Amino acid sequence: MAFSFFQKIGRAIAGRSRVDDDTLDAIEEALIESDMGVDTTLKVIDNLEERVDRDKYLSQDELRGMLREEIAALIPPSGPTQLTSSPYIILVVGVNGVGKTTTIGKLAYYWKNQGKKVLLGAADTFRAAAVDQLDIWAERAGVDIIKQQMGSDPAAVAYDTAKAAVARGADVVLIDTAGRLHNRIDLMNELTKIRNSVRKVVPDGPHDVYLVLDASTGQNAFAQAKEFSRATDISGLVVTKLDGTAKGGVVVGVSDRFGIPVRFIGVGENIKDIKPFDKDSFVAALFNPEDI
Numbered sequence: 001m002a003f004s005f006f007q008k009i010g011r012a013i014a015g016r017s018r019v020d021d022d023t024l025d026a027i028e029e030a031l032i033e034s035d036m037g038v039d040t041t042l043k044v045i046d047n048l049e050e051r052v053d054r055d056k057y058l059s060q061d062e063l064r065g066m067l068r069e070e071i072a073a074l075i076p077p078s079g080p081t082q083l084t085s086s087p088y089i090i091l092v093v094g095v096n097g098v099g100k101t102t103t104i105g106k107l108a109y110y111w112k113n114q115g116k117k118v119l120l121g122a123a124d125t126f127r128a129a130a131v132d133q134l135d136i137w138a139e140r141a142g143v144d145i146i147k148q149q150m151g152s153d154p155a156a157v158a159y160d161t162a163k164a165a166v167a168r169g170a171d172v173v174l175i176d177t178a179g180r181l182h183n184r185i186d187l188m189n190e191l192t193k194i195r196n197s198v199r200k201v202v203p204d205g206p207h208d209v210y211l212v213l214d215a216s217t218g219q220n221a222f223a224q225a226k227e228f229s230r231a232t233d234i235s236g237l238v239v240t241k242l243d244g245t246a247k248g249g250v251v252v253g254v255s256d257r258f259g260i261p262v263r264f265i266g267v268g269e270n271i272k273d274i275k276p277f278d279k280d281s282f283v284a285a286l287f288n289p290e291d292i
């Protein structure tokens, strides 16, 4: 994966064999530009500085290795959700346009290909096109969908979906939501209502709440993570649109700052453009020689 934000970091250390203030400044600038956030960037730089004080002269490989280690250390244990119960219900939240519906379509396809029975719930009843859009993804992925009319109660759709999941023996259920950030109380109430109606059918559900963030929005993603974490318990992140953005440091910054595991990353608009997040390969790709 040769993302453009990795190239900047690679360039920052290319040709430097001594870790002096200039080198640290260049790395700091590249991390800030990638939208890793100031707090996380300073942690990386401080830890790096502490380590290199003991050993000022480093090979390029050593410096890259250390930077990878320091960045990896800040990402909480991550990776795709293990489907530990059946039906395993995942609520998908996030503001309009970040890629929730697209992500649900891709995840439906991902789990279906692993032999899982997938069911979608169209609880974004707010926009006219939202239900139709999820319908199209259900068809593409070849999975079932539970829906009602536009404007109907999202909690009622979530209830129907949970009921159908149990009746049909679904393994994994993905519930789409509207993600209106009109105000925190309304958002909290709406998400709580959806949760409660799932629980009437599946008492320990929803088993996961995925917050979808668009990497290309940079610092906005931090503000969204803050608002949604206040409104409900977020148990995983999906960071979309990592294809062709220079802002991919968001993955590291948001997961570090909010302590939320990264489940998947979105790398395009097609059904296969989703990858289970693997922190080791993510940091390994940080400065591949071909990226520099």
Ligand code: GDP
Residues within 6 Å of the ligand: 094, 095, 096, 097, 098, 099, 100, 101, 102, 103, 240, 241, 242, 243, 265, 266, 267, 268, 269, 273
């Ligand atoms: P929602 O409002 O959160 O449900 O967002 P949608 O799923 O409707 O997606 C909004 C737009 O983002 C659509 O044009 C998608 O094709 C696009 N999109 C979603 N995920 C990705 C991704 O990983 N990469 C790119 N390039 N586009 C994406």
Ligand code: MG
Residues within 6 Å of the ligand: 100, 101, 102, 124, 130, 176
């Ligand atoms: Mg949508």
